[in-house]
Amino acid sequence: TFVVGEDCINCKHTDCVEVCPVDCFYEGPNFLVIHPDECIDCALCEPECPVDAIFSEDELPADQQAFLELNAELSEVWPNITEMKEALPEAEEWAGKPNKLELLQR
Numbered sequence: 001t002f003v004v005g006e007d008c009i010n011c012k013h014t015d016c017v018e019v020c021p022v023d024c025f026y027e028g029p030n031f032l033v034i035h036p037d038e039c040i041d042c043a044l045c046e047p048e049c050p051v052d053a054i055f056s057e058d059e060l061p062a063d064q065q066a067f068l069e070l071n072a073e074l075s076e077v078w079p080n081i082t083e084m085k086e087a088l089p090e091a092e093e094w095a096g097k098p099n100k101l102e103l104l105q106r
């Protein structure tokens with residue numbers, strides 16, 4: 001499966017959802033997640049993210065392992081998103097900032 005990681009938090013560009021053939025992205029207030037049971041590992045979304053927030057499960061950085069569980073958990077409760085929309089207003093400012101996990105809104 002593919003996993004949305006920390007760099008998405010407070011950016012949420014949503015380019016990723018536009019290309020997913022199985023519409024398996026789910027949207028929270030300041031982050032998106034991928035449903036691990038629905039993702040078909042096509043890898044189309046990974047290069048679309050302007051902040052490189054998406055990883056194959058096998059390549060998820062060691063310090064982002066918590067996002068594996070977060071994608072699984074939150075994709076069960078958040079609504080599906082299938083169309084691109086405006087990025088969050090402060091997306092540029094937050095791009096690449098460290099330690100954003102604590103800012104995740106549910």
Ligand code: SF4
Pocket residue numbers: 002019020021022023024025034038039040041042043044045046
């Ligand atoms: Fe969707 Fe493919 Fe990305 Fe999985 S790898 S979330 S199926 S675009």
Ligand code: F3S
Pocket residue numbers: 004007008009011012013014015016017031032048049050051052053054
């Ligand atoms: Fe997030 Fe990147 Fe998609 S910032 S919403 S994973 S395009």
